[in-house]
Amino acid sequence: MVRSRHLREFCCTLQADAYAGFNQLYENGRIQEAACWAHVRRKFYDLQQAHASPTATEALERIRALYAIEKEIRGRPPEERHQVRQEQEPALVRLDSGLALEPVF
Numbered sequence: 196m197v198r199s200r201h202l203r204e205f206c207c208t209l210q211a212d213a214y215a216g217f218n219q220l221y222e223n224g225r226i227q228e229a230a231c232w233a234h235v236r237r238k239f240y241d242l243q244q245a246h247a248s249p250t251a252t253e254a255l256e257r258i259r260a261l262y263a264i265e266k267e268i269r270g271r272p273p274e275e276r277h278q279v280r281q282e283q284e285p286a287l288v289r290l291d292s293g294l295a296l297e298p299v300f
Contacts (some may be wrong), residue, residue: 202226207233232258 243251
């Protein structure tokens with residue numbers, strides 16, 4: 196069980212790893228999870244390895260494209276990074292299968 200006393204008044208977005216113990220923090224919607232792309236990617240990688248999933252393949256290709264964008268804008272001012280993300284990344288985070296990878300900018 197995660198001790199959430201220090202988060203009692205917190206209501207925003209929390210970036211954390213995929214530790215299942217944090218799930219209780221997100222249950223009432225007061226705290227929104229900002230998942231790490233590396234953890235998301237790992238789940239799709241495992242799915243692809245186990246089942247040769249076309250959805251997982253597509254997700255991995257799009258995550259690779261997101262990483263390329265992030266590499267390109269690394270070190271630029273925050274406003275510029277935000278603008279590039281808004282222009283280039285939204286199309287990459289929605290999969291035709293109905294699965295949506297929602298980024299938090």
